[in-house]
Amino acid sequence: MEKLQPTESRITNKIFRIRGMQVMLDFDLAEMYGVETKVLKQQVRRNIERFSEDFFFQLSEDEFDSLRSQFVTLENKGRGKHPKYSPFAFTEQGVAMLSSVLRSKKAIDINIQIMRVFVKMRSLIASNEEILEKIERLEATEEEQNAHIRRIYEIIKELIEPNYKNRKRIGYKRDSD
Numbered sequence: 291m292e293k294l295q296p297t298e299s300r301i302t303n304k305i306f307r308i309r310g311m312q313v314m315l316d317f318d319l320a321e322m323y324g325v326e327t328k329v330l331k332q333q334v335r336r337n338i339e340r341f342s343e344d345f346f347f348q349l350s351e352d353e354f355d356s357l358r359s360q361f362v363t364l365e366n367k368g369r370g371k372h373p374k375y376s377p378f379a380f381t382e383q384g385v386a387m388l389s390s391v392l393r394s395k396k397a398i399d400i401n402i403q404i405m406r407v408f409v410k411m412r413s414l415i416a417s418n419e420e421i422l423e424k425i426e427r428l429e430a431t432e433e434e435q436n437a438h439i440r441r442i443y444e445i446i447k448e449l450i451e452p453n454y455k456n457r458k459r460i461g462y463k464r465d466s467d
Contacts, residue, residue, distance in 0.1 A: 296322050296400065301407045306379070308353060312411065313379035314404070315349075315357075319388065322404075323397045331378060333391040340391065345384035349376040382408040 296304075304318040320327040334341055349357070354376045380388065382405070389401040 296403065298403070298407055298410075301404055302411070305407070305411065306357065308349065308357075308379055309347070311379075311381050312408065313346075313381055314385055316378040316380070319380065319385065322400045323388075323392055323394070325392065325394075325397075327377075330388070330392065331375075334378065334388075337391045340387050341384060344381060345387055346378050346380045348378055351376060 304314055305312050317327045320330040385404050389398050
């Protein structure tokens with residue numbers, strides 16, 4: 291029985307931020323493509339000239355242990371508790387390149403879905419950055435306005451409650467003064 295196509299939310303949940311990049315791990319991709327992880331890795335190694343260093347990297351033990359501690363489900367993927375090698379992490383470009391080395395219809399269909407999710411995520415990140423910039427500009431404007439309001443308040447206070455100490459007396463001087 292063939293597995294159902296992954297949903298957008300399922301794909302989104304398989305994208306991690308590692309080394310400042312959004313990546314997908316080899317075993318998650320292999321599961322989606324319906325191949326064994328070792329087959330996916332073999333295809334990458336056989337076609338290594340297609341995968342520049344910004345397309346994928348191998349996780350360090352610390353990175354993989356950190357992921358495992360954050361996501362307990364990573365341990366229970368049928369790969370054994372401690373795989374022999376750390377997984378490969380594929381960037382968006384690396385995932386796109388996988389479709390050229392895994393030529394099955396299913397791999398191509400899954401890749402199209404994954405690319406759409408990456409594009410949506412990039413769009414969301416860009417719109418969030420734009421919103422943050424607008425908020426920062428508003429905060430700066432608000433601070434300037436607050437300074438102006440404080441100064442106006444000080445002027446009004448001086449007009450209502452004049453400072454008698456600094457004023458010269460008005461009127462005639464008596465000899466006793």
